[in-house]
Amino acid sequence: SQQGEEDPQALSIQEGENATMNCSYKTSINNLQWYRQNSGRGLVHLILIRSNEREKHSGRLRVTLDTSKKSSSLLITASRAADTASYFCATLYSLNSGGSNYKLTFGKGTLLTVNP
Amino acid sequence: DAGITQSPRHKVTETGTPVTLRCHQTENHRYMYWYRQDPGHGLRLIHYSYGVKDTDKGEVSDGYSVSRSKTEDFLLTLESATSSQTSVYFCAISESLSPRWGGYTFGSGTRLTVV
Numbered sequence: 471s472q473q474g475e476e477d478p479q480a481l482s483i484q485e486g487e488n489a490t491m492n493c494s495y496k497t498s499i500n501n502l503q504w505y506r507q508n509s510g511r512g513l514v515h516l517i518l519i520r521s522n523e524r525e526k527h528s529g530r531l532r533v534t535l536d537t538s539k540k541s542s543s544l545l546i547t548a549s550r551a552a553d554t555a556s557y558f559c560a561t562l563y564s565l566n567s568g569g570s571n572y573k574l575t576f577g578k579g580t581l582l583t584v585n586p
Numbered sequence: 587d588a589g590i591t592q593s594p595r596h597k598v599t600e601t602g603t604p605v606t607l608r609c610h611q612t613e614n615h616r617y618m619y620w621y622r623q624d625p626g627h628g629l630r631l632i633h634y635s636y637g638v639k640d641t642d643k644g645e646v647s648d649g650y651s652v653s654r655s656k657t658e659d660f661l662l663t664l665e666s667a668t669s670s671q672t673s674v675y676f677c678a679i680s681e682s683l684s685p686r687w688g689g690y691t692f693g694s695g696t697r698l699t700v701v
Contacts, residue, residue, distance in 0.1 A: 500685075500686050501686060503689050503690075505689070505692075511694065511695075512676060512692035512693055512694045512695055513629070513676070513678075513690075513692040514692070515688075515689030515690060515691065516689075518688065518689050520686075558628065558629070562685055562686065565642075571634075571636055571642070572617075572684075572685040572686065573631060573634075573644070574619070574631070574685065574690060575631065575645075576621075576628045576629040576630075577628055578626065578627065578628040579628055
């Protein structure tokens with residue numbers, strides 16, 4: 471399976487603390503993405519990091535990618551109660567040599583709870 | 587953002603009946619996807635499309651078929667629904683010219699229960 475695996479499966483922190491979630495994957499990728507899902511809702515794209523990038527920032531989000539270890543981490547700084555959600559990493563890889571078709575595979579997610 | 591609408595939002599159906607779920611986008615994005623989400627499995631790709639009449643199987647395609655006769659609509663059909671197909675189904679689109687350059691936009695999901 472090409473699926474990424476998040477760690478931990480669940481994380482509970484206090485408001486204002488930082489939250490770190492990790493993702494490992496198995497094969498070469500084009501990019502790695504992080505998504506958030508609030509309970510009962512669809513997934514929302516948060517951030518994308520390409521295979522030739524090592525770090526990316528977006529607001530309170532910081533993503534790192536280590537292709538040699540096939541791993542990524544998502545850091546949410548100064549967390550808020552509204553950050554409570556499930557977070558998924560997803561890896562994109564090419565299905566054909568021409569690079570026109572891609573597959574995005576998801577891990578099982580990390581459930582983040584931010585307590586007020 | 588592209589408008590992406592899934593219908594119906596909820597459906598209860600009986601085992602053995604055919605069911606069709608619809609995904610509609612308001613812009614002419616090329617790539618569309620159907621995923622299912624189940625506890626303990628995350629999201630799994632059922633089928634995807636890279637253009638009108640161009641579709642292919644994902645990792646859990648058995649028991650499902652798709653059609654894309656228009657750019658804006660991607661239909662998922664459960665040919666003969668089984669209880670194992672009880673799930674939440676998500677449609678997604680890639681708003682970028684290539685999935686390499688941007689993330690996916692997801693619909694709100696269809697909760698399907700097969701009894």
